[in-house]
Structures are given as C-alpha cells and as structure tokens.
Amino acid sequence: MKKHMASNSLHDPEALVLYLSLLEQQEKFDAAVEVLSGDLGSLIGIQEDKLRIQGRLLARACNYSAATEIFERVLVSCPDDWEVFLCYLGCLLEDDLNWLKMDATMQICSPSFDDNGACKANHLSNDEFNSRISSAVSLVQRLQTDCNGSFVRGAFLANIEIERRCRLCGTKHDDNFVEALLTYFYRFGHLSCFASDVENFLHLLTLEEKDKFLEKLMKTLESPPASPLKALDQAISIFKVHESLGVMFSLPLTDLEVTTKRMLQMYCKNLTLSKDLDPQENMHGEELLSMISNILVVLFWRTRILGYLLEAIMVLEYGLTIRRYVWQYKIQLVHLYSLLGALPLAYEWYCMLEVKNILVETVSHHILPQMLNSPLWSETGDLLSDYLKFMDDHLRESADLTSVAYRHRNYSKVIEFVQFKERLGHSSRLLTARLDVPILQLKKKANSLEEVECIFENLNCGSKLLEMSNENKMKVLTFNEDFHARPWWSPTPNINYLADNFEEGFPWLKEKLNKKKKAVEEEGIVKKLIERKSLLPRLIYLSIQISPISLKENVGNGSLHDADAIGEIKSLLEKYARNIGLSFDDAMSLLLAIFKGQKPLKDLGPDIISWLNFTVFVNAWNLCCHQLESPRKDSSMNSWSVVDYMLRSCISEQLTHPETVLAVPGSNLPVLVQLVAEPLAWHILVIQSCIRSMLPAGKKKKKTGLVDSLNSSYAHAVCDSVQCLISVLQDIGKWVSNQIRKSEDQDVDRLLSHLQRSSSKEELGSILSILEASESMSVSEVGERISAASQSWSAATVCRKISAAQHSLLSQFLSICESKLKLLYSINKSI
Numbered sequence: 001m002k003k004h005m006a007s008n009s010l011h012d013p014e015a016l017v018l019y020l021s022l023l024e025q026q027e028k029f030d031a032a033v034e035v036l037s038g039d040l041g042s043l044i045g046i047q048e049d050k051l052r053i054q055g056r057l058l059a060r061a062c063n064y065s066a067a068t069e070i071f072e073r074v075l076v077s078c079p080d081d082w083e084v085f086l087c088y089l090g091c092l093l094e095d096d097l098n099w100l101k102m103d104a105t106m107q108i109c110s111p112s113f114d115d116n117g118a119c120k121a122n123h124l125s126n127d128e129f130n131s132r133i134s135s136a137v138s139l140v141q142r143l144q145t146d147c148n149g150s151f152v153r154g155a156f157l158a159n160i161e162i163e164r165r166c167r168l169c170g171t172k173h174d175d176n177f178v179e180a181l182l183t184y185f186y187r188f189g190h191l192s193c194f195a196s197d198v199e200n201f202l203h204l205l206t207l208e209e210k211d212k213f214l215e216k217l218m219k220t221l222e223s224p225p226a227s228p229l230k231a232l233d234q235a236i237s238i239f240k241v242h243e244s245l246g247v248m249f250s251l252p253l254t255d256l257e258v259t260t261k262r263m264l265q266m267y268c269k270n271l272t273l274s275k276d277l278d279p280q281e282n283m284h285g286e287e288l289l290s291m292i293s294n295i296l297v298v299l300f301w302r303t304r305i306l307g308y309l310l311e312a313i314m315v316l317e318y319g320l321t322i323r324r325y326v327w328q329y330k331i332q333l334v335h336l337y338s339l340l341g342a343l344p345l346a347y348e349w350y351c352m353l354e355v356k357n358i359l360v361e362t363v364s365h366h367i368l369p370q371m372l373n374s375p376l377w378s379e380t381g382d383l384l385s386d387y388l389k390f391m392d393d394h395l396r397e398s399a400d401l402t403s404v405a406y407r408h409r410n411y412s413k414v415i416e417f418v419q420f421k422e423r424l425g426h427s428s429r430l431l432t433a434r435l436d437v438p439i440l441q442l443k444k445k446a447n448s449l450e451e452v453e454c455i456f457e458n459l460n461c462g463s464k465l466l467e468m469s470n471e472n473k474m475k476v477l478t479f480n481e482d483f484h485a486r487p488w489w490s491p492t493p494n495i496n497y498l499a500d501n502f503e504e505g506f507p508w509l510k511e512k513l514n515k516k517k518k519a520v521e522e523e524g525i526v527k528k529l530i531e532r533k534s535l536l537p538r539l540i541y542l543s544i545q546i547s548p549i550s551l552k553e554n555v556g557n558g559s560l561h562d563a564d565a566i567g568e569i570k571s572l573l574e575k576y577a578r579n580i581g582l583s584f585d586d587a588m589s590l591l592l593a594i595f596k597g598q599k600p601l602k603d604l605g606p607d608i609i610s611w612l613n614f615t616v617f618v619n620a621w622n623l624c625c626h627q628l629e630s631p632r633k634d635s636s637m638n639s640w641s642v643v644d645y646m647l648r649s650c651i652s653e654q655l656t657h658p659e660t661v662l663a664v665p666g667s668n669l670p671v672l673v674q675l676v677a678e679p680l681a682w683h684i685l686v687i688q689s690c691i692r693s694m695l696p697a698g699k700k701k702k703k704t705g706l707v708d709s710l711n712s713s714y715a716h717a718v719c720d721s722v723q724c725l726i727s728v729l730q731d732i733g734k735w736v737s738n739q740i741r742k743s744e745d746q747d748v749d750r751l752l753s754h755l756q757r758s759s760s761k762e763e764l765g766s767i768l769s770i771l772e773a774s775e776s777m778s779v780s781e782v783g784e785r786i787s788a789a790s791q792s793w794s795a796a797t798v799c800r801k802i803s804a805a806q807h808s809l810l811s812q813f814l815s816i817c818e819s820k821l822k823l824l825y826s827i828n829k830s831i
Contacts, residue, residue: 015411020053029061048074052084059091067091072139079143080154088139089161092132094124129169136162153197156184160201167204177204178213185217190225190233192287195240202244210245217241232270232285239263239291248298260295261766263288264315268774271322275783280325289319290328296767297336297489302502307754311767312336313802314755314795318771321793322786327353328485331366335487338370339498341667342805346370347379360390361429362482369493372436373670375677375812377444384437391430395421428477428526431468435533438465442540446681447823449544449688462538469534477530479523492522532579532610535572539613540682542569543620544689562624569621573614580610591615594649595642601649608650608671612679619643620686623714640717643683644724651675651728655735672732673813676820680725684820690718691827715831722828729821736814740807747803748796755795768795 016035023032036054055070071088074081089095124132140162143155163177181198188194205213217238224231239259242248248256267288274283293312300308313336316329330349337346350367364387371380398421405413424430438459445451456462489497546565577587591611593599604611622639654668654675694715742750755768771793779787 015409017053017412020057027060029057033057033061048078055084055087055091059087064091064094075139075143076146079147080152082154082157085154085158086161089136089158089165092136093129093165133162133166151188151191153188153191153193156187157197160184160198164201164204177201178209178216181213182216185220185237189220189237190230192233192236194237195244198241199244202241214242214245214247228270229273229284232266232273235266236285236287236291239288243291243294248295253299253302256295256299257766260292260299261770263292263295264767264770267292268770268777271774271777271782271786275781275786279323279785283323286319286323286326289315290332292767293329293332293336294488297487297498301489301498304501305754307756309336309340310751310754310799313340314768314771314798317798318774318790318793322789324352331485332487334366335490337802337805338367339496340802340806341669341809342802343370343374343376344379344808345801345805347376357390358394360387361424361427361480363485364429365481365483365493366486370670372440373674375673375809375816377440381437381440384433384440387429387433388437391424391427391433395425423478423480426473426476426478428479428523428530429481431473431477431530432526432533435465435468435530438537439533442537443677443681446677446685447819449685449692452540452544452685456537456541459537459541462541465534465537467534469531474527474530477523477527479519479526483519483522494522494525528579532576535576535579536613539569539572539576539617540685542572543617543682544685546620546624566621566624569617570625573617573621576610576614576617580607580614581605587614588618591618591642591646595645601653609674609678612646612650612675613682615643615646616679616683616686619683623690640721644721647675647680647683648724648728651732655731669809669813673816676729676732676813676817680728681820683721684725684823687718687721687827690714691831694718719828719831722824722831726821726824726828729817729824733814733817733821736810736817740810740814744800744803744807747806748799751799751802752795771795 020032020035023029023035033054036050036057051070051074055067055074058064058067058070068088068091071084071091074084075088078084136158140155140158143158147155160177160180163180167177181201184198185194188197202210202213221235221238224234251259267285270285271283273285274281277283292315296308296312296315300306300312313333316333316336319326319329320333330353333349334346337343337349347367353363355363364383368380368383371383374380398417402414402417402421405411405417438455441455442452445455459465483492486492542565546562546569574584577584580587582590590599590603594601594603601608619639619642651672654672772795775791775793777787777790781787782790
C-alpha cells in the first residue's frame with residue numbers, strides 16, 4: 001500500500017530524490033535501494049547519477065561489496081570523478097564511512113577525513129588488505145590506460161591516495177609515496193591546481209622525504225620544458241609546494257631574499273606572455289606576486305625590519321597597476337594597510353573588491369573588525385548599513401523564492417532556499433552587526449546626554465538588545481565567514497602573528513592542519529563578544545539613570561523603580577564580569593588591588609577596553625550602593641578615584657611607547673581610539689548625568705558653581721574626574737599632533753628610507769630595483785597596456801598614499817579628542 005502511494009505521488013525526479021533523501025535520513029537504506037532499483041528509478045535520467053545514489057545507499061547499508069561494484073562502474077565511465085574514487089576505495093577497504101556526507105538532493109559530497117584516524121578495518125587481515133589494494137591498483141592502471149593523453153587527473157591522483165592508505169595502515173613502501181607525488185608533478189605540475197591537489201598528501205612526508213621531494217622538484221627548474229609558459233607554470237607549482245610546507249619559516253634569510261628576487265624577475269620576464277590578453281583575463285604568473293608578498297612578510301616577521309613590509313605592499317600595488325582585477329592582491333593589501341595604520345587605504349581597497357550579495361556576509365571580516373576599532377565612524381556606518389540592507393532584503397525575498405521553486409516542483413531548491421535562509425537568519429555576523437549599529441550611534445552622540453537618551457528611546461532603553469544574546473540564539477548561531485582567503489599571518493580576526501616576535505621552530509604546519517580547533521576557538525570568542533556587546537547599551541542606559549539617585553535628598557526613600565534599576569545593573573555587572581573571565585567579587589578585588597598598587601595593569605589581560613567599561617559601570621552602580629572599599633573615609637567617592645586612576649594609567653601606558661604610532665605593525669592606536677570612544681565617553685555621560693541632577697529643578701545654576709549645591713562631596717568628585725579627563729585628553733592630543741606635524745614630503749622620505757640598507761651585501765631594496773627596471777620594458781615586448789601601466793607606477797606615489805592615509809586616520813582621531821575636550825572645558829567652567 002505504502003509503495004503504491006509512493007508510486008502515485010512521485011511524478012518527477014525531484015520528488016523521487018526528496019523521497020529517497022527522507023528514507024536515507026530515517027536509515028531505511030534497503031527500502032531506498034528497492035525504490036531506486038524499481039520502475040521509479042528510471043525517473044533519474046542520467047545513469048551515473050543513479051549509480052552514485054545507489055552506491056551511497058548500499059554503502060550506508062554496509063553492503064560494501066555491492067557498493068564497490070557500483071562505484072567501479074561509475075569510475076569506468078567517469079574516470080576523473082575523484083569523490084567517487086574515494087567512495088570506491090572506502091568501500092573496498094571497508095573503512096568507516098561516517099565521513100561520507102550527502103546533501104539534501106542525495107548527491108555525494110566531498111569526503112573529509114582525519115589522516116591520523118583513517119586506518120584499515122580491523123577485521124581485514126594483512127593478506128586481505130593487500131589483495132584489495134592490488135584490485136584498486138589494477139583498476140587505476142586500467143583507467144589510466146583508457147584516458148592516456150587526456151588531462152584526466154583523478155585516475156593519476158588515485159596512485160597517491162592508494163599509497164597514503166598503505167602508509168596509514170602500516171604497509172609503507174620506501175620511496176613509493178615520493179615517487180607517486182613526483183610522477184603526478186611530471187604529468188600535471190604545470191596546472192594551477194597541482195599544489196592544491198597534493199597539499200594534504202605533503203604533510204604525511206617525513207623530513208627526509210620532504211627534502212628529497214623538494215630537491216627533485218628544484219632540479220626541474222634547471223632544465224625547464226621548451227615551452228616558456230609551461231616552464232613558468234611548473235615553477236609556480238614548485239614555489240606553491242614550498243609555501244605549503246612552510247619552508248619559508250626555516251630557510252636562512254639570505255635564501256629567502258634571493259628567492260623573492262628570483263620570483264619577481266620571473267614575473268617581469270614573463271609579462272610578455274600576457275601582452276595580448278584582455279585586461280580582465282588572468283595574467284600568466286600573477287600568483288607569483290602573492291607568494292613574493294608572503295615571503296616578504298615572513299622576512300619582516302623574522303627581522304622586524306619595516307622595509308620588507310613596505311616591499312610586500314609595493315609588489316602588490318605594482319601588480320594591481322598592471323591588472324586591477326586580482327582580488328587576492330586587494331585582500332592582502334587590506335590587511336597590510338590595516339597593520340600599518342593606513343586604514344583609509346585598506347577601506348579603499350576593500351571597496352574596490354566590489355563585494356556584493358552573499359559575499360557581504362562571508363568577506364566583511366577582512367575589514368569590519370579594524371573599522372569598528374577606528375575613528376572612521378562614517379565609513380564604518382556605511383559598511384554596516386550596506387550589510388544589513390542586503391541581509392534584510394534577502395530574508396524578506398527568500399519566502400517568494402521558495403514559493404516559486406515549490407510551484408515549479410523544484411523541491412531540491414525549496415530545501416536549499418529554506419536551509420540557506422535558516423543559516424543566514426542565525427548568522428553570527430548578522431547578530432553582531434545589529435549590535436554594532438546602536439553602539440556606533442552611541443559613540444557618535446556620546447558628547448550629548450540628550451541625544452544619547454533619544455537613541456535609547458528607539459532601543460527600548462537597551463532592553464531589546466539584551467535579548468539578542470539569550471541562550472537559545474547562541475545555540476543556533478552559524479558562522480559563515482570564509483577565512484581561507486585571509487593571509488596566513490592573520491588566519492582569524494582575533495589572531496595576528498606579526499604582533500608577536502618570530503620564534504624559531506614556529507609550529508606552522510601544526511597550526512595550518514588544526515583549522516577545526518581554530519574555528520571552534522573563534523566561535524567561542526565571537527559568542528563572548530556578542531554577549532558583551534548586548535550588555536553594553538543597557539549598562540550605559542542604567543549608568544546614566546541611576547547615577548543621580550544618590551544625589552536625592554532622601555535616597556533611602558527612593559522609588560521602587562530606582563531600587564529595580566540598581567538591582568538590574570548589579571545583575572548585569574555580574575554577567576559582564578563573568579564574560580571577561582572573573583566573578584563579580586574577584587573582578588572588584590582585582591580593580592582595587594591595581595588601584596592600590598598591589599598588582600600591575602597587565603593582570604587585566606589584553607581586553608583592557610572591556611575592563612575599563614566595567615570600571616565605569618561599577619562606579620555608576622557604586623554611587624548608590626557604596627560597596628567599593630577605600631583607604632579614604634568616604635567610600636562612595638573612591639569609585640570615582642578608581643575610574644580616574646584606571647583611565648589615566650591605561651592611556652599613559654599607551655603613550656609611553658618610544659616608536660611613532662604608525663611606524664611598526666601592532667600599533668597601539670586602535671586601543672587608544674577605543675579607550676576614548678568607549679570607557680572615557682561613557683564616563684563623560686555619567687558625569688553629565690550627575691551634573692544635571694545637581695542643578696535644582698527649574699532653577700538656574702548659581703554663580704558660585706555646583707560645589708555649593710545640595711551634595712558638594714559628589715560635586716568635588718565630579719570636578720576631580722573632569723580634570724583627570726581633560727589632562728589625559730590633552731596628553732593624547734599632544735601625542736597625536738606629534739605624529740602628524742611632519743610634512744607629507746618628510747613622511748614620504750621616511751618611508752622610502754626604510755627601503756634602503758647601508759650594506760651592499762644585503763638584498764633589501766632589490767625588489768624595488770627590479771620593479772623600477774620593469775618601467776623600461778618596450779611596448780613591443782609587453783604591449784601598450786602593460787607598458788603604460790608599469791611606467792605609471794612609482795614607489796614614491798605609494799608612499800605618499802600611505803602617508804596621506806595615516807594622516808587622515810590620526811586627524812580624525814584628533815578631531816574626536818578635541819570635541820570631547822571642548823565639552824569637558826565647558827563642563828569644567830560650569831562647575
């Protein structure tokens with residue numbers, strides 16, 4: 001009866017695939033195979049597709065022998081189907097097939113497995129294992145014979161996979177694995193996909209095998225193929241293998257310098273191969289510039305010589321002058337300019353990526369974290385606005401798309417649209433952006449208490465933002481960022497290796513292979529950040545509301561509303577403290593210990609901004625509760641002193657660095673900007689709230705000032721705090737002014753000087769020499785377009801752009817500081 005109903009309801013392939021998918025999810029594999037083998041199976045018109053599904057179902061039903069035969073039939077007709085070969089080998093060896101996944105349309109997805117965990121089935125004896133491997137070898141040889149002379153890679157990559165399985169299962173044969181890799185290189189080493197094809201296999205090589213493999217690869221450069229293009233492509237593949245193995249971290253510095261010089265000469269020499277290409281076509285050898293930039297960054301990391309970092313920028317800028325469409329160059333420049341404090345340039349290159357549609361979700365992590373910690377508030381607002389517009393539009397339109405797909409019986413698309421909408425709707429980036437928008441608004445308007453209160457009217461006093469980080473939302477968060485395009489030295493927004501000194505034996509390969517662990521850690525960081533941001537607006541609101549409560553004549557007779565507000569801020573402060581790593585009591589004890597000189601500031605850890613925000617909110621709460629112990633008699637005043645001390649100490653520490661703020665990566669400018677834009681700004685709001693409450697209702701302020709008002713002890717605390725903030729902002733202003741007082745020409749000369757070295761034995765500067773020499777290439781050699789582009793490039797122009805961007809960033813920060821100083825002068829005059 002059920003079978004009859006199914007036959008009547010399944011009228012097309014889409015419905016059949018959906019039905020099979022449901023049976024597969026219910027683990028009714030035999031029933032699904034029966035349906036597929038019957039008359040309904042003919043609905044799937046392409047025989048190979050039907051066989052793939054059938055093989056998958058048989059494998060899930062543990063009928064490995066039958067599944068192996070099915071997958072073998074597919075391989076005979078489709079010898080380049082790499083995924084099917086992995087399925088075939090897995091069934092043949094009866095490996096654990098849990099790594100096989102399938103999407104909603106029953107299509108086999110790429111298997112992913114842990115090299116260390118893959119092993120032969122326990123019940124297979126050595127003889128059985130070897131016999132089955134021999135069968136696989138025979139099949140592969142037959143496939144290779146059938147497709148000899150074509151560019152079918154799967155049948156040849158299969159040899160390496162077979163050797164990998166043998167090695168993991170303890171039946172390693174000396175030299176077989178290296179020989180298989182070399183054979184694959186000799187046949188496909190000129191293809192751009194070679195390095196990615198073999199990348200995962202390379203990490204199984206022993207140190208001795210790596211040296212042997214690399215040595216044989218390098219020998220091919222000595223006798224390149226007759227075709228210049230094939231020689232170039234083979235050389236690029238070899239350099240990619242070196243990069244994948246992390247050779248750049250262990251080679252002597254002079255070898256790395258010579259390598260970069262050789263690669264750049266190779267790029268310039270082969271520009272002639274691209275002279276007839278359309279500007280939008282990929283140029284031959286353009287991957288070389290990305291690899292050169294990477295090596296130059298390593299040289300900087302290992303030596304801390306800024307010139308190498310500038311050379312990395314020069315190379316990429318030159319490449320984009322020749323061809324403006326290379327997104328890899330642009331992304332690297334976004335990160336390099338961010339690192340050098342030239343964030344306006346980074347933003348400019350990000351905009352030139354022309355990020356649209358879903359890429360807004362997956363790519364924005366390249367620029368948004370830096371922008372949110374910068375004084376570029378207008379540009380940051382534009383980024384957030386564009387992102388939220390796309391997300392809102394898509395979520396609104398997805399229902400219509402789903403309905404259209406359903407009416408056309410495109411059921412796989414229905415499932416795809418629903419799943420896609422669910423994934424985007426639960427996006428961690430979307431949730432963070434919805435929190436970033438009001439926080440950015442509060443930063444912009446923080447000089448005016450009245451305007452801040454207007455913002456809170458639209459935020460339900462910050463309460464609705466608290467709901468964004470509830471436990472249920474945190475459980476279903478999705479993380480859609482594509483981190484693979486990030487540079488190796490900043491694999492996530494929270495990691496930047498260049499901020500630390502290079503250590504010999506850096507575990508490059510271990511880090512690269514441990515992507516899963518890194519992703520889990522990043523997810524934990526993002527969840528904590530979302531929770532902290534969701535708490536921030538409500539804490540600001542309560543701080544400016546409860547600050548005046550203690551100034552009332554009969555605070556003990558405060559309203560129930562006041563008591564509720566005090567209780568709520570205490571609860572939120574406890575949650576905030578847990579978020580930054582301590583219980584509320586332990587956090588309070590740490591602040592007091594630092595205030596009394598018993599512990600250093602560094603005990604607060606790297607998240608100094610969150611700690612100072614916490615200190616500001618504790619002060620607002622303490623005005624009503626008097627919980628902070630003090631060596632002074634008046635404990636209620638001590639919390640003001642703690643805030644003043646913490647702000648003054650943290651800012652002074654940032655200002656004591658001897659280097660100019662933009663001279664080295666890892667600049668403290670973002671921290672300074674955050675200190676001024678967040679804790680200092682929130683503290684000024686608390687001060688404004690207190691001053692407003694000190695003025696008698698409906699009366700003008702006396703000429704003698706607020707110190708003669710109702711509660712003079714609080715007025716004295718406010719006065720001291722205002723003086724402290726004026727002092728630290730003046731220090732910041734002087735410090736920033738010193739950074740930008742030099743003329744642009746002086747800055748350009750300073751940057752260019754980093755590209756020169758006194759010793760003629762050192763290679764720094766050779767990159768610039770090669771680029772400048774390329775300007776003399778004739779039109780007949782490289783074509784009119786490339787010739788004109790190379791002549792329009794100059795190192796001085798790039799340095800001038802960097803200087804202008806640095807000045808712009810500092811000027812905007814100085815403007816923010818000056819606006820707050822103006823406000824504080826006004827407040828100081830009034831009290």
